[in-house]
Amino acid sequence: MYVLGQQLVNGLVLGATYGLIAVGYTMVYGIIGMINFAHGDVYMLSAYLTAIALAVLSYWGLHSPWLLIVISLLFAMALTSLIGVVIERLAYRPLRKANRLAPLISAIGVSLILQNYVQLSQGARNQGVPTLIDGAFRFGNEQHFFQVTYNQLLIVVVAFFSMLGLNLLVSYTALGRACRATQQDREMAQILGIPADRVIAAVFAMGAAMAAVAGVLITLNYGSFDFSIGFVTGIKAFTAAVLGGIGSLPGAMLGGILLGLAESLFSGFVNSDYKDVFAFALLVSILIFRPSGLLGKPVVEKV
């Protein structure tokens, strides 16, 4: 019972972060039809940016944990957005009219560049950040209990409001409308006066900022990271995006939560060594029955 409670909490927290990262894959796929394999590494960069922000801020004598968190979040989001835009501009936009494979290979190249650059400049060792908020809510008695740490609560709350904010942005603002119009018919959007290149850049910025939210929160929670964390987490988040239906924003969030829950329930009750096997097996079995994911629309070939 308590194990179940604990695994549900852990799964929700993990799932929320997958969802945050999955949003970037799904939005980019939706608008230009490519899988941005460098997205996981943008998430990795945000961990380092968190460490940099925390170091600089404490050097300046700032010690309020909440202020540190908020400033690191904003700092990481701003810089990763910029990096996202630059990646698109340099590595993907020149290949916009090339065949579909070219930007994919370019994305893998960017991913390798980012990993190797960080490894060389920051070192291959694990890096760490200090614990900013300690403590937990406990449920149960002395012997049997499950807990929700303040960090976990922070992750779920911030993830929820980030997703909500992004959803409102996409659903109700002129930029959101422009994104959806460009996604559906880029040429028509341009004919109507929408600067599609700028909209695409904005999508990269939004996706990167959401990955940064995940990166900052996870870094604060686990305390340690290295240059390679983007790979596995990126693949998982990508899986979440496909599971939910790639191209669908609510799908990415749902896929993230489901994947997180499945993974942590499996490791809690069956075997933690095989959790990745289970996660991907789940993906395969869902795709067999729903090839376009849980909330994805079936692809209709235009004649």
Next chain:
Amino acid sequence: MTAQAASTQALLSIRDLRVSYGPTEVVHGISLDVFPGEIVSLIGSNGAGKTTLLRSLYGVPRAKSGSIIFAGEDLSQVPTHQVAKRGLSLVPEGRRIFSGMSVLENLKIGQTSRADPAGAEEDLEWIYQMFPRLKERSAQRAGTLSGGEQQMLAIGRSLMARPRLLLLDEPSLGLAPLVVRSIFETLRTVAAQGMTIFLVEQNAHQALRLAHRAYVLSTGRISLEGPGQELLKNPEVKAAYLGGH
């Protein structure tokens, strides 16, 4: 119209326009003018180059040679998304509404290139007045509209930009005759309020009846030009485009 041609400057003036898709030239040196307040139709059969001509105004594809002068400015190198800002608005072939978005959202997308964003509310009311169906269905997904309603939406979307020149590409395509008639009736109303219209059509009968002036395009060249009513009676036009009646 010759008096008008001499006294006013053309809003749109195309000279010796050549357009190709890859190695294939589709438009072989077209010249035409649209004057402010006019309804001009361009008729021609399938494959004559009508759509290509309209699309080249937006640079998709770019003209190979010749000039496109709109309100005194050469459009031939203007980026696609900036053409609308100059005051052109296209109702494209096949409507191309954003089917996943609501009717109202489609109309709002149309106002992107407005010179005066403040006037959008007023124009929305005007469009709703003209097409009450759109008002009734403003929250509905655009993809669920009937063909005729979608055409109205595409026209409304373009009007939301308050263009100086409304371009229409085959608004009658795939619609029932009754719906076509009502669409053309609306165009007449819009024109009566001072909108300049350049219409490209296969439905020669409706297009010529509506137009002040018209051009006949055959295989990439202008073969005839004159007042709409005159072309309606022209034996060549009758034989080729009006089914010989």
